[in-house]
Amino acid sequence: MKGDIDLVLNYTYFNEIPEIQVLDSIIKLHTSIFGVPDDLVGRMKEKPKLRIDVALKDKKVVGYKIGYALNREQFYSWLGGVDADFRNQGIASALMEQQHHYVKESGYKAVQTQTKNKWRSMLILNIKSGFDIIGTLTDDEGEPKIILEKKMI
Numbered sequence: 001m002k003g004d005i006d007l008v009l010n011y012t013y014f015n016e017i018p019e020i021q022v023l024d025s026i027i028k029l030h031t032s033i034f035g036v037p038d039d040l041v042g043r044m045k046e047k048p049k050l051r052i053d054v055a056l057k058d059k060k061v062v063g064y065k066i067g068y069a070l071n072r073e074q075f076y077s078w079l080g081g082v083d084a085d086f087r088n089q090g091i092a093s094a095l096m097e098q099q100h101h102y103v104k105e106s107g108y109k110a111v112q113t114q115t116k117n118k119w120r121s122m123l124i125l126n127i128k129s130g131f132d133i134i135g136t137l138t139d140d141e142g143e144p145k146i147i148l149e150k151k152m153i
Contacts, residue, residue, distance in 0.1 A: 014052040025061035033081040063091040077113040
């Protein structure tokens with residue numbers, strides 16, 4: 001089935017909460033990946049200089065990457081994912097590349113992110129994309145998180 005998918009995708013971005021159709025599609029995808037929406041919209045509204053990169057198949061969001069400014073020099077790559085039917089086709093890499101182009105053009109010196117060992121494909125993609133592991137922390141559920149940073153040169 002995966003081979004039958006016609007990969008004509010449109011990549012775009014938003015510097016604010018997108019219109020309801022796109023937003024609902026992001027929330028649906030986020031929930032399918034992470035299990036709960038966690039008041040995603042409310043949390044997005046709190047983030048400074050929000051940036052949302054999306055991959056669309058027709059009008060359906062099949063991949064997304066959300067980030068925001070930590071401060072004037074650091075950008076935080078916060079949440080993202082790709083629809084299970086569209087994985088391993090370069091969508092996450094393309095979204096990361098689009099986000100990092102924005103980060104660099106906007107004058108940030110570094111992009112940071114955090115991931116868990118269970119999201120191994122994201123950890124590997126980050127390392128292959130030039131991120132360095134700079135530390136670890138334990139989240140509220142007692143699970144370790146890996147902190148990564150990439151210098152924007």
